[in-house]
Amino acid sequence: TIADSIYTDAGVYSCHSINAVDEVTSNVATLVVEVPPAISLHPVSQTRNMSDSVTFSCTSTGVPAPTITWATTGQAVISAATANNVVLGSDSTLYTTRSELTVSNVQKSYDGDFNCTASNGVGSPATFNPATLTVQVKPTLVAVNK
Secondary structure: OOOOOOHHHOEEEOOEEEOOOOEEEOOOEEEOOOEEEEEEEOOOOEEEEOOOOEEEEEEEEEEOOOEEEEEEOOHHHHHHOEEEEEEEEEEOOEEEEEEEEEEOOOOHHHOEEEEEEEEOOOOOOEEOOOEEEEEEOOOOOOOOOO
């Protein structure tokens, strides 16, 4: 029995018994320790000029590997953006996932908070601190008749 197991307890186990008469080894058993998603890197707020591109990223750990989703007040922004989840690998079976959301040709209407959430089916999803996008509009000259 492994009481209060943690992710580093994951692995392959077997029992080996020896006495004066015989030696016996059990079948192997694999222990997988599930770990709810945890935040390891929050997205950072950014300021961009109109028509620029912007990329937000966030990172989470857990077992199984978390999936990161993005949301904002303007769903059209998310559907027009490109998001990717990359599992960076594992450290003693604790998986790290990094997600980047790239928005091209930003518009003034994209001003607002961008949120990412990590989930893996274990425990509650982890919600990151939102990142705020501030879109600057370049000034235009207007002719004035006298």
